[in-house]
Amino acid sequence: MQPYQPFHIVLVEPEIPPNTGNIARLCGATGTVLHLVGKLGFSTDDRQLKRAGLDYWSEVEIHYWESLDELQRAYPDGRFLYTSKKAAKSHVEAGFREGDFIVFGKETVGLPEELLEANREHTVRIPIFGKVRSLNLSTSAGIVLYEALRQTGKLEGC
Numbered sequence: 001m002q003p004y005q006p007f008h009i010v011l012v013e014p015e016i017p018p019n020t021g022n023i024a025r026l027c028g029a030t031g032t033v034l035h036l037v038g039k040l041g042f043s044t045d046d047r048q049l050k051r052a053g054l055d056y057w058s059e060v061e062i063h064y065w066e067s068l069d070e071l072q073r074a075y076p077d078g079r080f081l082y083t084s085k086k087a088a089k090s091h092v093e094a095g096f097r098e099g100d101f102i103v104f105g106k107e108t109v110g111l112p113e114e115l116l117e118a119n120r121e122h123t124v125r126i127p128i129f130g131k132v133r134s135l136n137l138s139t140s141a142g143i144v145l146y147e148a149l150r151q152t153g154k155l156e157g158c
Contacts, residue, residue, distance in 0.1 A: 005099030007148055008033045008078070009141055012068055013106040015041030022138035028059035032145060037065045041106070068103070068115070075101065083144060084116050085134055087125035094124045096148035107137050 009032055014020045020036070027034040065071040072080065080101045081094060105111035116123050126135060126143050135143070149155050 004154075006031050006033055007096075007099065007145060008035055008101040009145060010035040010037060010068070010071065010080075010101050010103040011137075012103060012111060013038040013040065014104075014137065015107045016137070017042040019107060019137040023141045024060045024062065025056050026138070026142055026145060027061075028056040030145060030149065033061045033063065035063045035065060035071055035101070037068050037071055071101075080119070080122060082111055082116055082119050082123040083125065083140065084110055084123050085125050085128065086116065087123040088120075089124050091124045091126055091144045091147050094148070094151070096151045098152050100148060102141075102144055102148065104137060104141060 007030070009023060009027055011020060011023065011034070014036065020040075020042070024034055026032070063071075065074075072078065078099065078101050079097060080103055081096070082103045083091075083105070103111065124144070126140055128135065146155070
């Protein structure tokens with residue numbers, strides 16, 4: 001039996017400190033690796049960032065990358081799944097596997113269109129009903145990550 005491969009949450013240029021702090025806390029609670037990519041919209045010393053993560057920062061494995069390309073070169077065998085409200089496939093249809101990298105874009109604009117277009121078959125969305133255009137980044141990360149954990153049997157017996 002192979003050892004469990006943790007999931008990876010990738011935030012590309014996150015802008016809002018409390019969102020990143022909440023996602024770091026989510027990662028700590030689930031054994032998920034957090035990757036922060038590109039120019040952050042805040043300092044990692046930010047008080048709101050620290051507050052949102054509470055005193056769990058020691059429980060989070062965090063890596064910093066200059067670019068998504070750099071991260072992908074470091075994990076050449078990694079499977080990257082991209083999130084977008086424009087994707088055809090729902091997150092429940094993603095077919096998650098242990099070790100997947102789940103990539104989220106910045107709060108105001110999401111991921112670049114050219115990245116999504118080049119990876120259409122690996123792009124998923126969270127269904128939204130009504131007139132609401134989008135969900136909060138930390139809410140979205142929680143929804144998708146827990147579905148990935150469910151699909152891979154990691155929630156059984158919890």
